[in-house]
Amino acid sequence: MxxxxxxxxxxxxxxxxxxxxxxxxxxxxxxxxxxxxxxxxxxxxxxxxxxxxxxxxxxxxxxxxxxxxACPNHEKQEVVSLCKDHDMSCCNKCAMADHRKCEEVKVLSDMVHDIKVDCTGLKTVLHDLQQQSESLLEHERKHEELVYEMKSKVVSSLQTVKQKLLNMYTQLENEVLSSIADKKKVIGEKIKTNNEQSRQFLNHIKQQLAFIENVEQFGTNEHVLLLKRKIEKESVCRLKSTVDE
Ligand SMILES: [Zn+2]
Ligand SMILES: [Zn+2]
Ligand SMILES: [Zn+2]
Ligand SMILES: [Zn+2]
Missing domain, CATH: 4.10.640 (30s Ribosomal Protein S18)
Known part of the structure; x- marks a missing residue:
């Protein structure tokens, strides 16, 4: 208050x-x-x-x-009796107006006279119903929990699958990259060898040209003829076949 x-x-x-x-x-x-x-x-x-x-x-x-x-029909009046014929509670006005001919009209104060109204049975029924509705709520709560658990199980197994796929992908990637690295190494060595050979070949040609230069400058015509014959016989054939290779 x-x-x-x-x-x-x-x-x-x-x-x-x-x-x-x-x-x-x-x-x-x-x-x-x-x-x-x-x-x-x-x-x-x-x-x-x-x-x-x-x-x-x-x-x-x-x-x-x-x-x-309060009387259901007369707001300001208090209920004083029960009409069993109509199964209604009524005030004095109602009793006079509508229930005068009814057979079983009981006055409330007579009904409760000397007895304490007992609600034990009704309370038991209500308590039972309360328990039932509480267990219904509990059942639904467990149900909800179950649904939630199911969801988290699905999520966790999806994550496992995802992890496995990722691992497989990583392994594949590593294999491909290492195989490319191996090939690159082999090819690199091959290129190195080829370059070495080409350089040797070039040097050899330059040397022959230098011989011709020098013999033309310092030697006789016979020298030039002999050199020409020598280079054609020994070198050109070999050089041509090297280029072809
Ligand atoms: Zn006062
Ligand atoms: Zn007063
Ligand atoms: Zn009334
Ligand atoms: Zn009545």
């Missing part, structure tokens, strides 16, 4: 905010010490039931109780 609800109701109208000391059930408001005295003095409120704030139900419970006993 909020602080506002403890303020004296009658005083709030004309005097202002004064803290209440008791609660009047009939007026449904707190009363200050002064108003409490007035209440006891005035004839109409003399018999009002004044209670401690601790005995005042919370607002929503109070409303609930009020609605529970």
């Amino acid at each position: 909020s602080v506002k609800q403890y303020l004296c109701g009658p005083c709030l109208v004309d005097k202002g905010e004064i803290v209440g000391v008791v609660y009047c059930r009939e007026c449904e408001e707190p009363l200050c010490g002064h108003c409490k005295q007035d209440h006891a003095r005035i004839k109409v409120s003399k018999h009002h039931k004044l209670v401690d704030f601790a005995d005042v139900p919370p607002k929503e419970i109070h409303e609930f109780l009020k609605n529970l006993i």
Whole structure:
């Protein structure tokens, strides 16, 4: 209950905010010490039931109780009887207007007279239903968990497959690259050998040309003839066959 609800109701109208000391059930408001005295003095409120704030139900419970006993047809009337013929609760107005000829109209205060209404059976039924709905919730929770687990299992096996494929790819890549490296090495050596041979061949030709130069300059015509014959016989054939190779 909020602080506002403890303020004296009658005083709030004309005097202002004064803290209440008791609660009047009939007026449904707190009363200050002064108003409490007035209440006891005035004839109409003399018999009002004044209670401690601790005995005042919370607002929503109070409303609930009020609605529970209110007549479904007459908002301001309280239900006083049950008509078994119509299976209806009714106030005095209803009883007079609609149920005068009904055979079984029971007055509530007679029905509960001297007995405490027992809700044990109903409570048991409700508790059973509560348990059932809780176990349904639990079942669904487990179901959800299972679905979640299934998903993570699938994800993990997909990852395993992915890893295997990646490993296979890496292996393939390594094999291809190392085979290319081997071929490159072989070809490189071959090129080196060929270059060496070409260089030797070139040197040899240059040497022959130099011989011709020198013999033409320093030798006689006979020298030139002999050299020409020698080069043609020994070298040209060999050089030609080397080039062909
Ligand atoms: Zn007051
Ligand atoms: Zn009152
Ligand atoms: Zn009524
Ligand atoms: Zn009736």
